[in-house]
Amino acid sequence: MEEFSNLMQGFSVALTFHNLMFMFIGILLGVLIGVLPGLGGANGVAILLPLTFTMSPTSAIIMLSCIYWGALFGGAITSILFNIPGEPWSVATTFDGHPMAKAGRAGEALTTAFTSSFVGALIAVIVITFLAPLVAKFSLQFGPPEFFAVQLLTFCSFVGLGKGHPAKTIAAMMLGFALAAVGLDTVTGMLRMTFGTGELLRGFNFLIAVIGLFGIGEILLTMEEGLAFKGVHARINPRVVLQTWAQLPKYWLTAIRGTLIGCWMGITPGGATPASFMSYGIAKRFSKDGEKFGTGQMEGVVAPETAAHAAGTSALLPMLTLGIPGSPTAAVLLGGLLIWGLQPGPLLFVEQKDFVWGLIASMYLGNIVGLIIVLTTVPWWAAILRVPFSIIAPIIIVVCAIGAYTVNNAMLDVALMLVFGIIGYLFKKLDYPLAPLVLALVLGDMAESSFRQSMLLSRGEVSIFWSNGLVGGICGLAMLMLFWPVISKLLARLRRGNNDLDEARPVE
Amino acid sequence: MSEDDHTDHEKHHHGVSTRAVEIGVALFTFILGVVVIMDSRRVGAGWAEDGPQAGYFPYYIGIILCIASAWTLWRALFSGKSFAGVFVSHRKFRLVLSVFIPAMIYVTATYFIGIYVASALFIGAFMYWHGRFSWTRIIPVSLSVPVAMFLLFEVWFLVPLPKGPLETLIGY
Numbered sequence: 190m191e192e193f194s195n196l197m198q199g200f201s202v203a204l205t206f207h208n209l210m211f212m213f214i215g216i217l218l219g220v221l222i223g224v225l226p227g228l229g230g231a232n233g234v235a236i237l238l239p240l241t242f243t244m245s246p247t248s249a250i251i252m253l254s255c256i257y258w259g260a261l262f263g264g265a266i267t268s269i270l271f272n273i274p275g276e277p278w279s280v281a282t283t284f285d286g287h288p289m290a291k292a293g294r295a296g297e298a299l300t301t302a303f304t305s306s307f308v309g310a311l312i313a314v315i316v317i318t319f320l321a322p323l324v325a326k327f328s329l330q331f332g333p334p335e336f337f338a339v340q341l342l343t344f345c346s347f348v349g350l351g352k353g354h355p356a357k358t359i360a361a362m363m364l365g366f367a368l369a370a371v372g373l374d375t376v377t378g379m380l381r382m383t384f385g386t387g388e389l390l391r392g393f394n395f396l397i398a399v400i401g402l403f404g405i406g407e408i409l410l411t412m413e414e415g416l417a418f419k420g421v422h423a424r425i426n427p428r429v430v431l432q433t434w435a436q437l438p439k440y441w442l443t444a445i446r447g448t449l450i451g452c453w454m455g456i457t458p459g460g461a462t463p464a465s466f467m468s469y470g471i472a473k474r475f476s477k478d479g480e481k482f483g484t485g486q487m488e489g490v491v492a493p494e495t496a497a498h499a500a501g502t503s504a505l506l507p508m509l510t511l512g513i514p515g516s517p518t519a520a521v522l523l524g525g526l527l528i529w530g531l532q533p534g535p536l537l538f539v540e541q542k543d544f545v546w547g548l549i550a551s552m553y554l555g556n557i558v559g560l561i562i563v564l565t566t567v568p569w570w571a572a573i574l575r576v577p578f579s580i581i582a583p584i585i586i587v588v589c590a591i592g593a594y595t596v597n598n599a600m601l602d603v604a605l606m607l608v609f610g611i612i613g614y615l616f617k618k619l620d621y622p623l624a625p626l627v628l629a630l631v632l633g634d635m636a637e638s639s640f641r642q643s644m645l646l647s648r649g650e651v652s653i654f655w656s657n658g659l660v661g662g663i664c665g666l667a668m669l670m671l672f673w674p675v676i677s678k679l680l681a682r683l684r685r686g687n688n689d690l691d692e693a694r695p696v697e
Numbered sequence: 698m699s700e701d702d703h704t705d706h707e708k709h710h711h712g713v714s715t716r717a718v719e720i721g722v723a724l725f726t727f728i729l730g731v732v733v734i735m736d737s738r739r740v741g742a743g744w745a746e747d748g749p750q751a752g753y754f755p756y757y758i759g760i761i762l763c764i765a766s767a768w769t770l771w772r773a774l775f776s777g778k779s780f781a782g783v784f785v786s787h788r789k790f791r792l793v794l795s796v797f798i799p800a801m802i803y804v805t806a807t808y809f810i811g812i813y814v815a816s817a818l819f820i821g822a823f824m825y826w827h828g829r830f831s832w833t834r835i836i837p838v839s840l841s842v843p844v845a846m847f848l849l850f851e852v853w854f855l856v857p858l859p860k861g862p863l864e865t866l867i868g869y
Contacts, residue, residue, distance in 0.1 A: 239856065357765075360766055366758045367729065370733070377740075379740045379741075379752075381736060381737075412793055579830070582796065582827075584842055591850070618718075618785070644749050649744055
């Protein structure tokens with residue numbers, strides 16, 4: 190029960206007035222970010238990251254991770270009331286959530302969504318509490334080849350679990366790696382791909398990429414739709430909440446299934462979005478009311494919300510233990526750790542106990558605080574969405590520009606943000622996944638250095654990656670993931686007629 | 698990138714097909730891949746006495762990027778019903794440009810007049826063009842945002858943002 194005493198110590202860190210205040214601010218900002226189009230978990234955290242440089246790392250990560258929880262909650266509000274997913278992972282929530290709202294059951298739908306998110310997140314935090322120390326302890330014996338193998342697995346999982354075409358996933362990923370390589374190579378002191386410009390010396394900052402790709406790209410996409418928000422009014426009173434809670438236990442199996450899918454997809458970087466689709470698809474298949482899905486079934490809200498929140502939360506597990514984030518937002522938080530001078534990875538659990546357990550404790554508290562806040566403040570957020578887009582859009586662009594500027598105090602970054610905005614717009618429209626690009630940009634240097642160190646150990650022999658059972662096993666799994674699109678097609682062909690594999694996969 | 702957009706813009710009068718954009722983006726990533734390969738060869742993609750050279754890792758990244766781009770290019774050229782259809786209609790593209798071009802002007806203006814004044818003008822202009830608001834609503838909104846930003850960044854968090862002549866005038 191070492192974890193338990195560590196966790197208690199973590200609560201003593203998180204439960205100071207100071208940190209509780211940051212938690213509160215974080216959740217409020219997070220919900221706001223989740224509700225507004227063009228601002229999401231990843232770029233919201235990226236914009237606010239420079240403001241935390243002077244804070245203590247523990248307070249900073251508590252606030253930023255609470256922004257993340259808030260954004261996860263916030264996405265559901267727009268999905269249900271306005272049929273506009275504020276975040277990609279809440280697309281599946283619109284399928285049944287919005288019909289419920291249109292049928293006058295908005296309060297019920299929102300309560301269901303928030304409670305499901307809460308349950309999914311809570312179980313995922315419990316998983317983190319007990320699994321993370323084990324993973325960290327286990328990975329202490331990792332050498333460079335093992336680390337590279339885990340990174341390989343991460344990136345291959347995108348190919349295997351993502352919903353985009355493999356060629357596009359790989360291209361996006363490699364673009365990220367290529368951008369990460371730009372600038373001064375710290376090992377040899379050579380300048381790579383700077384083409385004589387001094388500004389490129391420090392390379393591309395992933396925060397700029399995140400703000401451009403997700404922020405500006407999203408605004409351009411939203412603009413295309415011509416945005417006229419037509420929302421359903423929502424009132425939540427305690428009676429509706431209690432009534433809904435009384436009905437929810439019926440769907441415990443759906444919730445647990447969703448949570449498991451979410452945890453799996455969050456730890457392997459499938460991400461919250463495919464997790465929510467997969468959970469919805471499976472719930473539809475196994476529910477006895479399956480054919481009524483899409484008309485406003487509570488179960489159809491429970492399934493994607495538990496999965497999305499569980500995935501979003503468990504994405505922090507590999508980030509903390511291995512230094513490999515499971516989602517773009519986790520990648521931004523990882524960037525934060527590096528900026529605050531903390532080295533993510535197994536040693537974090539040994540050297541920075543207060544930080545790690547403070548963060549884990551704040552996940553419990555943050556989700557409870559978050560649930561209470563969203564349940565009580567829904568009408569507010571709905572009102573914000575009624576502010577015309579022609580006011581919101583320029584303000585979001587201004588906020589993005591400031592966020593991009595404050596990263597390095599460089600105007601070039603603001604211009605780069607616009608370029609990334611165009612890339613984000615084109616890539617989104619053509620179904621290039623953005624998450625692998627961002628993750629590759631964040632992890633590029635780390636992946637490269639573990640690859641180099643492995644090559645040094647083996648004197649250039651690639652066979653080091655299957656030289657022992659552990660590294661070979663991880664690499665084997667990575668290859669399985671890489672070729673999963675091909676394998677799953679073959680399997681489906683083998684058992685034609687019983688093609689549940691295809692249906693369980695997200696809608697393509 | 699910007700040259701690409703110009704050609705895109707001209708084609709949009711007829712409605713550009715998804716296939717054309719798909720090919721354009723795949724060519725773009727392919728060329729980037731070639732650039733990465735060439736630069737990696739320049740700094741050395743092989744093995745020096747003390748270990749891998751600077752271009753060792755990016756070299757393979759470039760190769761994989763080229764292969765993946767070629768794959769997409771192949772699909773766009775020779776197969777796939779999914780590539781049919783219009784990427785963006787003329788009307789929608791105009792809407793997108795009506796956000797993007799002002800944003801570009803805004804960023805350029807920031808160089809000269811500082812971010813606060815530029816933001817106020819940008820928000821005001823945007824509200825005027827897109828929302829057709831009256832001046833009684835434009836002025837309070839477009840002024841309050843930069844003022845709030847100023848208080849938050851310069852005063853509270855002590856993060857300096859780009860400033861222009863106006864800020865110098867009031868002593869910042």
